[in-house]
Amino acid sequence: MTQRKDNSLSSISALIHPVVVLNISDQWTRARVQNEDPKMVCGAILGKQSGRDVEIWNSFELKSSIVESHLVLDEEYFVQRNLLYKETFAELEFLGFYVSGDHERVIEDDIYLQRQALQHNESPFLLKFNVFAPVISDKVSISVFDSSVDPVNENSLIFHSITVKIISEMAEQIGLDHVARYSKTNASAESTTSKQMAAQFGAINTFLQGIAVAKAYVKSVQLGQIEKDDYILKEINKLCFKLSVHSEKFAEQCSRDNLQTSDHKLLVLLSAFCSVQGAMFQLVEKGF
Structure with a gap:
């Protein structure tokens, strides 16, 4: 199984809500506390797609294991969780998987994830969050890829990078500000x-x-x-x-x-x- 990354940007643009970033960060933090050297964390992303505009609203974590040096998701667990989320958030659809790792390149584990996503979505997306990248100003180390079958080799996938933008509504901004606020002893709990x-x-x-x-x-x-x-x-x-x-x-x-x-x-x-x-x-x- 091979893959090729196309350096050209896809015409599709992805809008990501902050709760997705918080979910991934929280999952990684818990994995880091439980395991001093976690390999990676992964999960599913939910949202809406209208034409060439993709909006990622929510996400949920998934169980995974390493089989023959490859990351494999618990398919049964994913199907059950996806059905529950579909009943609760009927307007959101499964868009693909997310995984922690180098957001600037696609590795073999990412291909296996994308192959699994193709079983549930004809054109899934792959979100990569680099948890080790240093924070530079307001830039978040997140990349989103879409894929297509290589016309030369049908067993190969071509990954295209998508323009990413973090967006939030006023209610989300207030909630996130309360979550991310810092305070000192005897300091007011009032948010920014x-x-x-x-x-x-x-x-x-x-x-x-x-x-x-x-x-x-x-x-x-x-x-x-x-x-x-x-x-x-x-x-x-x-x-x-x-x-x-x-x-x-x-x-x-x-x-x-x-x-x-x-x-x-x-x-x-x-x-x-x-x-x-x-x-x-x-x-x-x-x-x-």
Whole structure:
């Protein structure tokens, strides 16, 4: 069984959510604690594929063993786990396997994994995570490959590297920030994200206080309680135009649009909450 790596980039792009990286890191950490020199860890990746865009949402670890110097997965265990995940996350499909190791090259064990993945997916992907690579700025040592049959030799696979990008939604960012935060003894457990949000809230609150002062100033001038200052009134007028609230009709329309937007977001949030609640009930029934 042979393989060949094509140095050209595939036109397919892969988006990876942080939970996948955390799962692999956690699995490797536990394997390292239990075994001082673990060979490698592996598992399955789940996600969605639309045309040439692949989004990897989740992953789960698999049992493996070394047979005749080759990494072999427990097929029965994989099938059972995949079925359970399919029932819980029906919108996600099996995309391939992940394995720890040098992310810049494909080795023989990777070929065996890819051959096994071909039994469950016509065009699987292989994700490699180099756990030994030093961290350089914000660059993560992850590569994703797709494969195709060599037209010259049908027993050989050609691997193509795929453009990889780590993405995250706001909810994931907050959760990851709490997981990855560091604190000292007697230090606050507040995360970086919550601190940033608190700073933004403080800035907005200060701005609203300034608006209230400007409004009170204009009202006092109108009542003749204080002498008007043309420069201050000019600056307040500029601010009103920037805020686009000088028209009562526009203000009413803005309020109506905000109400519709809030209702829409509330419906989306309610739908997501019901979905999560249903998933939790399913997990409890399965004994997780």
